[in-house]
Amino acid sequence: MPWPENPKLIGTRIPRLDGMIKAxxxxxxxxxxxxEGMLFGVMxxxxxxxxxxxxxxxxxxxxxxxxxxxxxxxxxxxxxxxxGDDIAAVAAETEEQARDAVRAIKVEYEILPHVATxxxxxxxxxxxxxxxxxxxxxxxxxVGDADAGLAKADAVVEMTLNVPVITHVCLExxxxxxxxxxxxxxxxxxxxxxxxxxxxxxxxxxxxPVGDVTVLTEVMGGGFGSKFGADVWGIxxxxxxxxxxxxxxxxxxxxxxxxAGGNRPSATAKVKMGATKDGKIxxxxxxxxxxxxxxxxxxxxxxxxxxxxxxxxTHSDVFLNGGNAxxxxxxxxxxxxxxxxxxxxxxxxxxxxxxxxxxxxxxxPNDFRTGxxxxxxxxxxxxxGWKNRKARGQSSKGPIKxxxxxxxxxxxxGAAPDKQVTCIINPDGSVExxxxxxxxxxxxxTILAIIAAExxxxxxxxxxxxxxxxxxxxxxxxxxxxxxxxxSPPCFxxxxxxxxxxxxxxxxxxxxxxxxxxxxxxKVLVKGEAKLDWKDACRKLGMMPINELGKFEEGLSSVGxxxxxxxxxxxxxxxxxxxxxxxxxxxxxxxxxxxLTWESQVYGGVIGGLNYGRFEERVMDPTTGVMLNxxxxxxxxxxxxxxxxxxxxxxxxxxxxxxxxxxxxxxxxIGTAAAIGNAVANAIGVRVANWPMTPINVLNALxxxxx
Amino acid sequence: MTDQDPKSRSGSSRRDFLRGSSLAAATAxxxxxxxxxxxxxxxxxPEVKVLTGEVSLTLKVNGEEKTCKVEPRxxxxxxxxxxxxxTGPKRVCDRASCGACTxxxxxxxxxxxxxxxxxxxxxxxxxxxxxxTDANSVPHAFHQADGLMCGYCTPGFVTxxxxxxxxxxxxxxxxxxxxxxxxxxxxxxxxxVLEAALAAxxxxxxx
Ligand code: FES
Ligand code: FES
Numbered sequence: 001m002p003w004p005e006n007p008k009l010i011g012t013r014i015p016r017l018d019g020m021i022k023a024x025x026x027x028x029x030x031x032x033x034x035x036e037g038m039l040f041g042v043m044x045x046x047x048x049x050x051x052x053x054x055x056x057x058x059x060x061x062x063x064x065x066x067x068x069x070x071x072x073x074x075x076x077x078x079x080x081x082x083x084g085d086d087i088a089a090v091a092a093e094t095e096e097q098a099r100d101a102v103r104a105i106k107v108e109y110e111i112l113p114h115v116a117t118x119x120x121x122x123x124x125x126x127x128x129x130x131x132x133x134x135x136x137x138x139x140x141x142x143v144g145d146a147d148a149g150l151a152k153a154d155a156v157v158e159m160t161l162n163v164p165v166i167t168h169v170c171l172e173x174x175x176x177x178x179x180x181x182x183x184x185x186x187x188x189x190x191x192x193x194x195x196x197x198x199x200x201x202x203x204x205x206x207x208x209p210v211g212d213v214t215v216l217t218e219v220m221g222g223g224f225g226s227k228f229g230a231d232v233w234g235i236x237x238x239x240x241x242x243x244x245x246x247x248x249x250x251x252x253x254x255x256x257x258x259x260a261g262g263n264r265p266s267a268t269a270k271v272k273m274g275a276t277k278d279g280k281i282x283x284x285x286x287x288x289x290x291x292x293x294x295x296x297x298x299x300x301x302x303x304x305x306x307x308x309x310x311x312x313x314t315h316s317d318v319f320l321n322g323g324n325a326x327x328x329x330x331x332x333x334x335x336x337x338x339x340x341x342x343x344x345x346x347x348x349x350x351x352x353x354x355x356x357x358x359x360x361x362x363x364x365p366n367d368f369r370t371g372x373x374x375x376x377x378x379x380x381x382x383x384x385g386w387k388n389r390k391a392r393g394q395s396s397k398g399p400i401k402x403x404x405x406x407x408x409x410x411x412x413x414g415a416a417p418d419k420q421v422t423c424i425i426n427p428d429g430s431v432e433x434x435x436x437x438x439x440x441x442x443x444x445x446t447i448l449a450i451i452a453a454e455x456x457x458x459x460x461x462x463x464x465x466x467x468x469x470x471x472x473x474x475x476x477x478x479x480x481x482x483x484x485x486x487x488s489p490p491c492f493x494x495x496x497x498x499x500x501x502x503x504x505x506x507x508x509x510x511x512x513x514x515x516x517x518x519x520x521x522x523k524v525l526v527k528g529e530a531k532l533d534w535k536d537a538c539r540k541l542g543m544m545p546i547n548e549l550g551k552f553e554e555g556l557s558s559v560g561x562x563x564x565x566x567x568x569x570x571x572x573x574x575x576x577x578x579x580x581x582x583x584x585x586x587x588x589x590x591x592x593x594x595x596l597t598w599e600s601q602v603y604g605g606v607i608g609g610l611n612y613g614r615f616e617e618r619v620m621d622p623t624t625g626v627m628l629n630x631x632x633x634x635x636x637x638x639x640x641x642x643x644x645x646x647x648x649x650x651x652x653x654x655x656x657x658x659x660x661x662x663x664x665x666x667x668x669x670i671g672t673a674a675a676i677g678n679a680v681a682n683a684i685g686v687r688v689a690n691w692p693m694t695p696i697n698v699l700n701a702l703x704x705x706x707x
Numbered sequence: 708m709t710d711q712d713p714k715s716r717s718g719s720s721r722r723d724f725l726r727g728s729s730l731a732a733a734t735a736x737x738x739x740x741x742x743x744x745x746x747x748x749x750x751x752x753p754e755v756k757v758l759t760g761e762v763s764l765t766l767k768v769n770g771e772e773k774t775c776k777v778e779p780r781x782x783x784x785x786x787x788x789x790x791x792x793x794t795g796p797k798r799v800c801d802r803a804s805c806g807a808c809t810x811x812x813x814x815x816x817x818x819x820x821x822x823x824x825x826x827x828x829x830x831x832x833x834x835x836x837x838x839x840t841d842a843n844s845v846p847h848a849f850h851q852a853d854g855l856m857c858g859y860c861t862p863g864f865v866t867x868x869x870x871x872x873x874x875x876x877x878x879x880x881x882x883x884x885x886x887x888x889x890x891x892x893x894x895x896x897x898x899x900v901l902e903a904a905l906a907a908x909x910x911x912x913x914x
Pocket of ligand 1: 802804805807818819820
């Protein structure tokens with residue numbers, strides 16, 4: 001069954017259903033919950049990057065006022081492997097008491113040598129974070145003959161680019177509030193992107209059936225890929241609650257959130273790329289590495305977007321004493337994009353070609369995205385005023401230089417075909433859709449309601465979109481831009497089935513066949529003529545609500561998007577300060593359900609990318625191995641005054657719409673930092689090879705170009 | 708405090724000082740995080756001495772007198788959230804850099820995470836739960852312009868916006884940006900937020 005041809009609601013601008021409760025402070029986030037008798041949990045985490053726990057004495061904490069339970073997480077003799085690693089946890093009547101108690105825990109550390117930065121970790125004879133060395137070389141990938149490709153190039157560039165680790169900085173820190181309802185049953189209010197996985201993790205840890213775990217996430221304060229489970233601290237909350245016989249709330253403090261709540265791996269790439277005079281990339285050789293702390297995960301796509309027939313690459317994961325990497329909005333792609341796009345830009349300059357033209361020449365000939373890119377680039381170039389772009393470093397004589405840059409990106413997304421939605425039509429006319437998915441701020445709740453309202457001829461506010469409960473039919477985790485494409489088809493199926501069941505029930509009373517009935521504007525129509533109000537129709541159900549389960553259907557959603565972004569900047573070459581003037585984002589994502597929340601997602605992606613391009617950086621102190629900016633003053637994020645003009649353009653042709661629903665969370669955040677970097681290079685005539693585009697990195701690049 | 712201490716610029720280790728009326732906390736004030744880390748690791752941290760004691764406190768919040776017990780070191784934010792179940796204001800940075808905890812005290816927007824509850828007796832405290840919700844209200848404008856996504860920063864933005872517009876009913880876009888610079892959003896809702904602020908200013912005039 002296809003999407004309605006002339007929708008009334010789908011594709012319009014609909015304010016989100018939970019907007020008012022959020023804007024009035026009445027929404028209860030997991031960190032706002034306060035079940036009867038609740039205790040406050042606080043974590044003790046490692047102040048050092050690497051140590052053996054010689055002794056761990058919890059007794060002094062147990063004796064502190066108000067303390068109800070204390071647990072050790074590391075055993076004596078165990079290791080802490082990064083600043084922020086978990087050691088123990090306390091639950092007390094007040095948070096102040098719990099903090100005091102954490103301080104009273106006696107830990108004797110045997111300090112071990114650490115490596116906190118990539119150069120430290122890669123140095124000869126560096127202390128090993130993992131057995132066998134800190135540098136784990138992946139298998140080399142090779143396509144065609146890279147050396148031969150480079151040999152025939154008319155222009156070759158060689159450069160090393162670098163982008164640091166950044167952290168997720170979820171505003172609601174990781175955590176949950178746990179309550180044991182009986183010995184075998186637990187309820188957890190969790191700040192999570194996956195109620196189902198969180199329930200499964202708790203069930204597994206406590207060896208109870210997953211049906212006896214209820215994870216509730218009515219709303220939550222941001223995840224960006226870092227909140228897919230209960231985590232050590234969530235398990236700790238449940239253990240403390242078990243021990244104390246009272247509910248326990250455990251949310252990380254801001255410091256540990258930076259240290260242990262996840263991060264996007266760094267990326268360093270030494271790239272050699274060549275092109276022939278006609279503007280075709282002829283070959284590429286890349287050596288890359290990145291760090292995901294004590295875990296893997298620093299791989300990223302390269303080559304990216306463009307067709308490079310002859311290329312070879314080796315990638316290494318570097319291990320160091322830092323918190324685990326976690327998926328972060330389009331994992332790998334922002335790194336791959338800013339590296340590829342910088343080199344492509346340099347190469348175009350070296351060939352003396354307009355970098356836009358160069359890019360278009362190197363799109364993959366047989367990729368469905370190529371036509372989309374071409375159309376998008378034309379729109380974006382017009383919108384940013386690409387024709388005003390001057391050749392590299394030619395913008396003006398004074399110290400303030402202006403420049404333009406661009407970047408292309410892509411993302412998969414797509415649906416998980418095993419998710420379900422229930423639609424209930426009650427005799428009082430109320431309608432509910434249910435599923436164990438959640439809304440992490442993307443608008444997922446509203447999307448389901450829009451689909452239901454569209455099919456039932458009702459208003460969006462007539463629909464109760466009941467999600468964020470792990471006991472509901474299985475729903476999709478919110479990650480990888482898969483939520484909307486996974487959840488829309490079963491929602492469509494469930495609501496269609498419920499509507500058809502209603503028609504079947506009421507048709508005889510209207511002297512009609514079910515096929516004669518339709519719904520519009522809150523009315524039941526017989527052969528196009530309004531006969532009955534929705535409520536009166538539902539009343540005919542008597543005591544029996546309609547309850548239909550919908551499963552995935554093919555043809556309603558799709559996978560794979562393209563996008564391009566343009567940036568206009570000015571750079572003061574005396575101070576190194578980069579000012580963003582304008583960003584243009586052109587993005588496709590199939591059929592858009594809610595234009596308003598879609599735009600918010602794209603703006604949000606661009607602003608995330610702008611942070612990545614201009615401000616963000618985890619700063620590790622090589623001497624002590626601790627993170628120096630684990631706060632929100634020195635870990636820089638854009639504020640309102642940092643906002644340039646941002647223009648968002650949906651690329652939504654009839655062909656795009658016909659593809660069905662595709663997710664939009666990740667794609668628009670990928671290309672922004674790359675476009676900014678290219679605009680800076682265009683402005684100042686020098687490549688700033690180290691992100692973010694801070695004054696120090698800009699000035700260093702200018703200085704080294706001079707020398 | 709050494710020059711390399713990144714915290715020294717803001718002097719905001721004050722938070723830690725407020726939290727624990729003990730020598731351990733004072734150590735955090737006197738040295739940088741790296742030094743603290745080393746001290747703690749090497750057992751250099753002195754014995755924990757905790758001087759606790761709750762006081763009874765009456766606060767006038769959203770027009771109602773509310774009594775609760777707090778410690779002298781308890782912040783206004785924690786008192787609202789933990790003792791009075793007023794959870795609109797959020798705890799995010801917990802040290803005066805993000806604005807999520809903004810409340811209005813005697814007409815002035817403050818970071819409630821760095822305001823002691825005991826300093827607020829006799830003052831008028833407003834949180835966004837008390838704001839109007841009609842078509843001319845700030846929350847309504849945020850909802851309509853989609854100036855929120857996850858919504859965790861939103862209470863702070865709404866409160867800062869309301870306080871700002873009460874003083875500057877006719878702002879330009881640049882003034883709004885400056886007025887809201889004390890708040891941070893990670894989801895990236897600034898475009899909606901700015902639109903909402905301008906729309907609310909307009910609507911309030913019409914009201
Ligand atoms: S929580 Fe108070 S300013 Fe961030
Ligand atoms: S809406 Fe999520 S942090 Fe602002």
